[in-house]
Amino acid sequence: DGGITQSPKYLFRKEGQNVTLSCEQNLNHDAMYWYRQDPGQGLRLIYYSQIVNDFQKGDIAEGYSVSREKKESFPLTVTSAQKNPTAFYLCASSLRLATSYEQYFGPGTRLTVT
Amino acid sequence: GENVEQHPSTLSVQEGDSAVIKCTYSDSASNYFPWYKQELGKRPQLIIDIRSNVGEKKDQRIAVTLNKTAKHFSLHITETQPEDSAVYFCAAIHPNFGNEKLTFGTGTRLTIIP
Numbered sequence: 001d002g003g004i005t006q007s008p009k010y011l012f013r014k015e016g017q018n019v020t021l022s023c024e025q026n027l028n029h030d031a032m033y034w035y036r037q038d039p040g041q042g043l044r045l046i047y048y049s050q051i052v053n054d055f056q057k058g059d060i061a062e063g064y065s066v067s068r069e070k071k072e073s074f075p076l077t078v079t080s081a082q083k084n085p086t087a088f089y090l091c092a093s094s095l096r097l098a099t100s101y102e103q104y105f106g107p108g109t110r111l112t113v114t
Numbered sequence: 115g116e117n118v119e120q121h122p123s124t125l126s127v128q129e130g131d132s133a134v135i136k137c138t139y140s141d142s143a144s145n146y147f148p149w150y151k152q153e154l155g156k157r158p159q160l161i162i163d164i165r166s167n168v169g170e171k172k173d174q175r176i177a178v179t180l181n182k183t184a185k186h187f188s189l190h191i192t193e194t195q196p197e198d199s200a201v202y203f204c205a206a207i208h209p210n211f212g213n214e215k216l217t218f219g220t221g222t223r224l225t226i227i228p
Contacts, residue, residue, distance in 0.1 A: 033215070040123065042203060042220040043158070050214075058215065059115075090157065096214075101146050101207055103216060105157040 003027045006091050006106035013085075013113050021076045021109045023091030030096035032074035033103065036060060037088040046089075049074055050096055078111065085113045116141040118206050120219025128227050133194055135222045137204035138186040144206040147187045148216070149178060153200045161202075162189070191224075199226045 004025040013019045023032065034046040045058030049068040063082025068074055074093075078085045088110050092103040117140040127133045139147075148163035164171045164178045164187065171178050175194075180187040191198055204219040 031214075035218075040220060042120070043218040045215055045217075048215055056215075101214065101216070102148065102160050102163070105159070107157050 004091065004093055004104055004106040006089075006109050008109060009107065011109055011111045013111070015113055016080045017113075018080060019078050019085075019111065019113075021078065021089055021091075021111070023074045023076065023106055024072055025074075025093045025104075025106075026072060027093055027104060028071070029093035029104070030071070031094045032068070033092040033094075034058070034064070034066065034074070034076045035090045035092065037090055037108075043090065046076065078113075085111060087111060116144055116206055116208050116217040118204060118217050118219045120204050120222060122222060123220065124223045124225070126225045126227055127194055129194055129196060131194055133189075133191045133198070133224055135189045135202055135204070135224070136186060137188070137206075137219050138184075139206040139217075140185065141206070141208050142182075142185060144208050146207040146209075147178070147180060148205050148207075149176075149189050150203045150205065150218075151200045152203065152221075158203060194226045196226050196228060199224060 007022045031050050033048040035043040044060050046064050047066040049055035065077045090108045091106040094103045120137045145166040150158040151161045152158040164180050175192045177190040201221045201223050203221050205216040
């Protein structure tokens, strides 16, 4: 299970507070991704980064922000502007090769906002 | 952008029988189709994938078929076992060097009945 880690496993916040979720990988992968998982809705892409200091919005980026200052790290901030932040958040990474698109997932962070 | 639809959302089969999960995609330029398995409380993991230049791929009890003309692909699990119980996600990727991203289906919860 090593390679890509997320912390914490469970996170509780009050409404109106920003919260940052950690994602670290030691796989030397160039690309990193953040997904949100809700029951019955699969995995929806929030943000992704193909290279350090660059990232793109996914399908549901509103209310979230990211940074990619280091190859190993891709933290996600859930801002108070996100209307329904309670969810399971998964980070993933992959090699940036046309021959390999496999994504490796972290264990996830379950965020509860009340 | 790409849209992936997955059916059924839930599937129950007797142990030893076969299970089939189907996905359709919208972007004819998509060329890589992975399947991920997510056991309860665990992270998604790649179980099999197929590229657009191949019509079928097998790995022991698991197989994936691809029909490019109809833009659909299917996961076949034969001789199902209790450990096959999980949520399965299909996905598709549109090749765009520097901007590749997976689009996931909404998942199928497979239950194997002993």
